[in-house]
Amino acid sequence: RERPGMPALPISRMWAKPLDAPDVIDRSLTHWATRNIHEGDAWCAPLAERDLWFWVLQPLQVGQFYLLYDGEREIGLAHVRGQPSHRALSLWLDPALWDTPDEAHAFKAVLDALGEMPAVLDVELGSAGHLRQSVKRWKQWGFQPVLRDRMLWVKPMP
Secondary structure, eight states, X not given: OOXXXXXXXXXXXXXXXXXXXXXXXXXXXXXXXXXXHHHHOGGGHHHIIIIIHHHHHGGGGSSEEEEEEETTEEEEEEEEEEETTEEEEEEEEOGGGXXXXXXXXXXXXXXXXXXXXXXXXXXXXXXXXXXXXXXXXXXXXXXXXXXXXXXXXXXXXX
């Protein structure tokens, strides 16, 4: 998304709490990534849980994590990385929020916690199912879907 200024979203009861403790980050990331895989990419859950966690989690070593809340209820996890001129935001949300107005409120809670709207913002959703369900809504907010190539090396087993 390359539009200046914060998206026009109303004030809501959602908020983001920064996470710093590695064990809490690890627990939260495992919980929310697993939930998004099972709800949005169940076909590849055994592969992801058995073989791909290192691949999924490797780029998440830097940046700031936020637990997302709707009042007192935990609704997801966000990870922000990059410089103010170009940030990347990964979102793992409760599937009940996918393609709802509350998805926008969760997104806004992260931007509010960050305290800025970067000139360029990349948003990655936690599963292909989430993207399929919410793509129209994200396009309305000025985002364009981009598929990135990923490579997986497979070694034949004897």
